[in-house]
Amino acid sequence: MKVLNLYSSATGNTDKVARRIETAVQETGHEVKTIKADKDVDLNILAYDFVFVGSGVYSWLPGKPLMELVERLREEYARSGEIRPASPRRPGKKAVVYCTFGGGHTGANEALPAVKYMGQLFDHLGYEIIDEWYLSGEFHGKLHPLSTTGRLGNILGRPNEADLQEISQKVFGIMRV
Numbered sequence: 423m424k425v426l427n428l429y430s431s432a433t434g435n436t437d438k439v440a441r442r443i444e445t446a447v448q449e450t451g452h453e454v455k456t457i458k459a460d461k462d463v464d465l466n467i468l469a470y471d472f473v474f475v476g477s478g479v480y481s482w483l484p485g486k487p488l489m490e491l492v493e494r495l496r497e498e499y500a501r502s503g504e505i506r507p508a509s510p511r512r513p514g515k516k517a518v519v520y521c522t523f524g525g526g527h528t529g530a531n532e533a534l535p536a537v538k539y540m541g542q543l544f545d546h547l548g549y550e551i552i553d554e555w556y557l558s559g560e561f562h563g564k565l566h567p568l569s570t571t572g573r574l575g576n577i578l579g580r581p582n583e584a585d586l587q588e589i590s591q592k593v594f595g596i597m598r599v
């Protein structure tokens with residue numbers, strides 16, 4: 423199985439998760455390509471059977487590099503006819519969509535749009551979204567105080583080793599089937 427591990431990370435939190443996904447997939451013996459989103463990325467999603475796609479959450483949406491990539495790919499696949507009316511399924515093609523988020527104001531509610539936004543590209547292409555993961559991610563920079571005062575409580579150091587071990591286990595579980 424060819425696995426795509428696509429992500430965006432501005433302050434390093436999603437980087438940690440993506441690196442753990444890569445290692446875990448490799449341990450299951452599958453081929454994995456890890457790509458950090460940026461505007462010059464040349465990517466043929468349809469070459470992959472399984473996709474992990476994730477980002478930090480910024481103003482309720484994925485980070486800008488991933489937003490821009492999704493927008494560009496949506497246009498390209500619509501133009502080439504790969505995004506079809508009623509989005510017929512592509513048997514065997516699957517995706518997991520995830521985010522790391524701080525939830526400083528409305529908790530997981532403010533991460534939902536980011537995950538749904540990323541997932542739509544794959545759903546439009548006919549991939550089955552088999553899971554969505556929401557991981558706590560400490561705020562870095564000026565918003566750091568929100569890491570202890572928001573709706574998620576104290577999220578300093580997250581995602582931490584326990585979070586990452588959980589990700590490994592989920593990847594093992596998914597890849598096994």
Ligand SMILES: Cc1cc2nc3c(=O)[nH]c(=O)nc-3n(C[C@H](O)[C@H](O)[C@H](O)COP(=O)(O)O)c2cc1C
Binds near residue numbers: 437481524526562
């Ligand atoms: C400038 C800035 C804006 C953020 N906006 C949100 C937000 O709207 N909602 C949220 O849940 N988390 C928000 N966060 C927290 C990040 O989503 C969280 O720290 C995430 O893990 C960062 O991932 P990254 O380092 O991979 O980019 C924000 C963080 C920063 C620094």
